[in-house]
Amino acid sequence: xxxxxxLLFAPGFFSSAPVRLALLTxxxxxxVSGAVGAFTVLRGQSYxxxxxxxxxxxxxxxxxxxGISPLLGFAGxxxxxxxxxxxxxxxxxxxxxxxxxxxxxxxLGIAALLLYWDTTHTAATGAAVTILFGSMFTLSPTxxxxxxxxxxxxxxIVVVLYRPLLLSSVSADLAAARGIRVRAVGLAxxxxxxxxxxxxxxTVGTILSTxxxxxxxAIALRITRRPGLATVAAxxxxxAVTWLGIVLAYDSFTWPPRYDGWPVSFFVVALTFAGYxxxxxxxxxRRAARRRPARLAAAAAPRPSAPPAPAAPSASAGR
Numbered sequence: 572x573x574x575x576x577x578l579l580f581a582p583g584f585f586s587s588a589p590v591r592l593a594l595l596t597x598x599x600x601x602x603v604s605g606a607v608g609a610f611t612v613l614r615g616q617s618y619x620x621x622x623x624x625x626x627x628x629x630x631x632x633x634x635x636x637x638g639i640s641p642l643l644g645f646a647g648x649x650x651x652x653x654x655x656x657x658x659x660x661x662x663x664x665x666x667x668x669x670x671x672x673x674x675x676x677x678x679l680g681i682a683a684l685l686l687y688w689d690t691t692h693t694a695a696t697g698a699a700v701t702i703l704f705g706s707m708f709t710l711s712p713t714x715x716x717x718x719x720x721x722x723x724x725x726x727x728i729v730v731v732l733y734r735p736l737l738l739s740s741v742s743a744d745l746a747a748a749r750g751i752r753v754r755a756v757g758l759a760x761x762x763x764x765x766x767x768x769x770x771x772x773x774t775v776g777t778i779l780s781t782x783x784x785x786x787x788x789a790i791a792l793r794i795t796r797r798p799g800l801a802t803v804a805a806x807x808x809x810x811a812v813t814w815l816g817i818v819l820a821y822d823s824f825t826w827p828p829r830y831d832g833w834p835v836s837f838f839v840v841a842l843t844f845a846g847y848x849x850x851x852x853x854x855x856x857r858r859a860a861r862r863r864p865a866r867l868a869a870a871a872a873p874r875p876s877a878p879p880a881p882a883a884p885s886a887s888a889g890r
Contacts, residue, residue, distance in 0.1 A: 593707035597813045600770035603722040605809030607767040608788035609802040613740040622671045624780045626652040626678030631702040632685030649765030657758045705776035725766040775836035786843035793850035812842040
């Protein structure tokens, strides 16, 4: 057992303070992203999550200029963008996508300016790489309370509004007929997505945060069609791939040829992608297994006998 642990975990893994902090913050971010991501996929708002991830670059860039925590920048711009998207959005999917694209383009334009200022007017070396791709091993312990607060708010939205969210995801018209304020529920869901994306941006970077939001949820929905079970499964899958990514990233410091470590975000996204492929193949295998008995039964069923051919007229019949 000891030899197996040494094989899986490089020396000093459990005693490293940055690793423990990465496991905590990464676990919270993955848990929240998985739970919120299930409704993101069910409601067809993956593009909105991608847009909020791109817009969070603006907040992260501004946080370095102001000297504040990047998570404050991520969450602040994400929540603001979610409100603007809801304000100018339309209930029809085409209108929502149009509003999302407009806000996303404006946010990226501002982000380009702020990133330029970060690299030319501040001493924050590597700020752009940290914002875009994350750096879990360099997080400060002071960010933990803010991570927990953002995660608690996002999870509270999902728990409190679970049934209205689920019903409006299936049919907005039916939800409105039952007295649910669909617009308010939609805005609350966007706010939860913005907070989840902010936490993912802090851990795996703004560019890859959508993978942690959508990937585990897509895997879970391939495994089960029950929304409640899929929500729990997505959260657990997100935590699993994040923690395993941290282990592999720490171990990679002992890998040749350079011994300088690989990014955590790479392992998280690679594991998520591999999990989705396996879930996809497994789903096809289950569908084929369900169809096989029906085909065998159809093949084994007796075929109706052909009606007897009419007798040929005899030679004397025409006489």
